[in-house]
Amino acid sequence: MFRFAHPEYLYLLLILPVLFFFYLYVVRAGKKAIKKYGAPELVAALMPEASPKRRRLKYFFLFLSITVVIFIIAGPQFGSKLETVKRQGIEVMICLDVSNSMLAQDITPNRLEKAKQMLSRLADDLNNDKMGLIVFAGDAFTQIPITSDYLSAKMFLPSITPSMVSTQGTAIESAIGLAMRSFTPDENTSKTIVLITDGENHEGNAVQEAANAAEKGVKVNIVGIGDPKGTPIPLGNNDYMKDNAGNVVITQLNEAMCREIAQAGNGLYVRADNTNSALRTLQNELGKMSKSEIESQVYAEYDEQFPTLAWITLVILIVEFLISERRNRLFRNVKLFS
Numbered sequence: 001m002f003r004f005a006h007p008e009y010l011y012l013l014l015i016l017p018v019l020f021f022f023y024l025y026v027v028r029a030g031k032k033a034i035k036k037y038g039a040p041e042l043v044a045a046l047m048p049e050a051s052p053k054r055r056r057l058k059y060f061f062l063f064l065s066i067t068v069v070i071f072i073i074a075g076p077q078f079g080s081k082l083e084t085v086k087r088q089g090i091e092v093m094i095c096l097d098v099s100n101s102m103l104a105q106d107i108t109p110n111r112l113e114k115a116k117q118m119l120s121r122l123a124d125d126l127n128n129d130k131m132g133l134i135v136f137a138g139d140a141f142t143q144i145p146i147t148s149d150y151l152s153a154k155m156f157l158p159s160i161t162p163s164m165v166s167t168q169g170t171a172i173e174s175a176i177g178l179a180m181r182s183f184t185p186d187e188n189t190s191k192t193i194v195l196i197t198d199g200e201n202h203e204g205n206a207v208q209e210a211a212n213a214a215e216k217g218v219k220v221n222i223v224g225i226g227d228p229k230g231t232p233i234p235l236g237n238n239d240y241m242k243d244n245a246g247n248v249v250i251t252q253l254n255e256a257m258c259r260e261i262a263q264a265g266n267g268l269y270v271r272a273d274n275t276n277s278a279l280r281t282l283q284n285e286l287g288k289m290s291k292s293e294i295e296s297q298v299y300a301e302y303d304e305q306f307p308t309l310a311w312i313t314l315v316i317l318i319v320e321f322l323i324s325e326r327r328n329r330l331f332r333n334v335k336l337f338s
Contacts, residue, residue: 003076003077004074004075004076004077005074005075005076005077006073006074006075007074009070009073009074009075010070010071010074012070012073013067013070015066016063016066016067019063019066020063023059054323057323058320058323061316061317061319061320061323062320064316065313065316065317065320068309068312068313068316069313071309072306072309072310072313075304075306076304076305076306076309077304077305088128088291089126089127089128089129089130089291090129090130090189090190090191090192090286090289090290090291091129091130091131091132091146091183091184091189091190091191091192092126092129092130092131092132092191092192092193092194092286093131093132093133093134093146093179093182093183093191093192093193093194094119094122094131094132094133094134094194094195094196095134095135095136095140095172095175095176095178095179095193095194095195095196095197096115096116096119096133096134096135096136096160096196097115097136097137097170097195097196097197097198097225098112098135098136098137098160098161098162098164098165099137099138099162099165099168099169099170099198099200100137100162100168100233100241101170101198101200101226101233101251102115102162102198102225103162103233103234104198104226104227104231104232104233104234104251105231105234106226106227106229106231107225107226107227107272107273107274108274110234111198111225111226112160112161112162114225114272114274115196115223115225115272116157116158116160118196118223118272118278118279118282119133119157119196120154120157121276121279122194122279122282122283123150123153123154124150125283125286126150126286128148128291129148129286130146130147130148130184131144131146131147131148131150131153132144132145132146132147132179132182133153133156134175134178134179134182135160135164135165136165136170136171136172136174136175136178137162137165137167137168137169137170137171138165138166138167138168138169138170138171139165139167139171139174140171140174140175140177140178141164141165141178142178142182143156143160143164144156145182146182146183146184170197170198170199170200171204172195172197172199172204172206172209172261173204173205173206173208173209174204175195176193176195176206176209176210176213176220176265177209179193179213180193180212180213180216180218183218190289190290190291191217191218192218192219192220192221192267192286192289193213193218193219193220193221193265193267194221194223194282194286195220195221195222195223195261196222196223196225196272197222197223197224197225197258198224198225198226198251198252198253198254199222199224199253199254199255199257199258199261200251200252200253200254206257206261207260207261207264208264210261210262210264210265210267211264211265213265214264214265214266214267218265219265219266219267219268220261220262220264220265220266220267221262221265221267221268221269221270221282221285222258222259222261222262222265222267222268222269222270223270223271223272223278223282224253224254224255224258224269224270224271224272225253225271225272226251226252226253227252227253228252228253228254228255229252230250230251230252231250231251231252232248232249232250232251233249233251253271255271268281268282268285270282
């Protein structure tokens with residue numbers, strides 16, 4: 001496994017565009033200065049040994065060396081040893097609704113983006129726990145198996161869109177069933193399901209599936225997202241989703257259905273809005289669950305990779321130093337940079 005020991009230093013890469021524009025400014029200023037002495041073509045004839053291409057190449061190697069040095073500061077490391085560690089935690093399977101109705105903007109910026117923000121914050125709070133992710137619409141699919149690698153889970157969140165599931169609908173029953181099959185076999189581990197949905201167009205018997213999960217000791221918590229009053233589903237370009245009759249489709253949060261599923265699953269129902277109250281309520285609920293011993297495969301040793309990058313930087317700087325901005329008189333006819 002590859003990682004940076006100090007990833008915060010990667011923000012230093014933002015200075016590269018600044019240096020690039022400064023380079024362009026210097027080049028432009030140099031051209032203006034040359035024009036003061038005459039036509040650039042005539043001035044160039046008076047300086048036959050000058051080589052703008054060599055100068056550009058030297059700047060390129062300089063930028064490259066700065067980039068590599070920033071990576072060195074960030075501390076690149078490769079995991080070299082896997083160990084099984086035992087921690088006190090719980091297992092959480094997240095079921096995220098990605099149906100088209102989740103694009104409704106009754107919550108800022110829209111239902112799906114708000115849900116992803118909640119999941120990112122939730123992952124930060126699961127220190128010693130395991131989590132997995134299921135996306136569902138008309139079908140349900142496992143996107144992240146149960147894991148303690150929260151960083152990978154957070155990196156996956158931005159790529160979640162309704163296009164991930166071709167069949168539209170809200171198959172809550174399928175999502176709960178898949179979540180139950182995704183937990184580890186350890187019967188002593190506390191397990192729970194967190195289902196984020198607007199509850200529309202549910203298919204199958206989601207209430208019965210939640211009750212079956214509760215009988216096996218797995219709570220089904222529901223986060224209802226949206227407005228019960230209803231809102232259209234934007235498609236972009238000031239257009240909205242329409243039905244076969246040409247009428248604008250209005251999507252509403254089905255709170256009654258969400259509450260019924262949560263009650264059958266012996267879990268919590270909370271409605272998400274533009275505040276973080278739903279997230280805090282969910283975090284408190286998960287925090288109340290009894291922690292049990294769970295095993296995780298983690299990298300316990302990391303090999304530093306900065307020596308390799310340091311040698312690369314040294315070679316780059318040597319090459320940059322050896323490249324002269326002027327043509328060598330002995331090799332004037334050699335067109336390496338033409």
